[in-house]
Amino acid sequence: MTEQWIYERNADNSARFLLGTLGVNTLICVGVNPSTASPGDLDTTLRRVRGYAERNKHDSWVMLNLYPQRSTDPKGMHVTLVPKLKVExxxxxxxxxxxxxxxxxxxxxxxIKTRGYLRQTLEGIVRITDASACDWISIGGLTTKGHSRHPSRGIYLSFESFDVGAYLRGL
Incomplete structure (x- = not known):
C-alpha cells in the first residue's frame, strides 16, 4: 500500500471531501459522511476500507461521501441540506x-435513510461518475432492507456488481 496521502477538507475542518492514498489501482469507497479520521489516524471504517483494498489487490484507497459534513454519527448531520456543501x-x-x-x-x-437529502446527493455523484462510465460494486449482496453494506460491519465479504441506477429508482 502506498502512503502518499490525499486529504481535501474545508478551512475549519468541519467538512471532508476526500481522504485516502494515491496509487495506480485505487479502491474508491463512497460512504454517507466523514467522521474524524485524518491521514495516519484512521477510524474503524477507514481501517476496514484499507483492508478491503489490500484483500482485493488495490495499491491504494480513497474515501468519498454522499455528504461531506464531519459527524461521528449520521444522525448528527445537518437536518436540511446545505447546498454549498453539496456543490463543493x-x-x-x-x-x-x-x-x-x-x-x-x-x-x-x-x-442513507437518516436524511432525506442523501438521495439527492447520491444522484449528483452518480451523474458525475456516469459521465466517466464508472462501475459500481458493493460488499456482498444488499442488506435485508435493500441497501449497500457498510465496510465496518461484519466479516470481509467479496465484492459484487451494484446497479446504482436501479438502487436509486427503488430508494
Missing part, C-alpha cells in the same frame, strides 16, 4: 474522477 463535494469528486473510468464501492449502508 461534487466539485472535489468531479476533479478526482476527472473523466477516468473508475470502480466505486457503494458503502453507505442503512444510514
Amino acid at each position: 463535494n461534487e466539485r472535489h469528486i468531479a476533479e478526482f474522477v476527472n473523466g477516468r473510468k473508475l470502480t466505486l464501492l457503494a458503502a453507505w449502508g442503512e444510514p
Whole structure:
C-alpha cells in the first residue's frame, strides 16, 4: 500500500471531501459522511476500507461521501441540506474522477435513510461518475432492507456488481 496521502477538507475542518492514498489501482469507497479520521489516524471504517483494498489487490484507497459534513454519527448531520456543501463535494469528486473510468464501492449502508437529502446527493455523484462510465460494486449482496453494506460491519465479504441506477429508482 502506498502512503502518499490525499486529504481535501474545508478551512475549519468541519467538512471532508476526500481522504485516502494515491496509487495506480485505487479502491474508491463512497460512504454517507466523514467522521474524524485524518491521514495516519484512521477510524474503524477507514481501517476496514484499507483492508478491503489490500484483500482485493488495490495499491491504494480513497474515501468519498454522499455528504461531506464531519459527524461521528449520521444522525448528527445537518437536518436540511446545505447546498454549498453539496456543490463543493461534487466539485472535489468531479476533479478526482476527472473523466477516468473508475470502480466505486457503494458503502453507505442503512444510514442513507437518516436524511432525506442523501438521495439527492447520491444522484449528483452518480451523474458525475456516469459521465466517466464508472462501475459500481458493493460488499456482498444488499442488506435485508435493500441497501449497500457498510465496510465496518461484519466479516470481509467479496465484492459484487451494484446497479446504482436501479438502487436509486427503488430508494
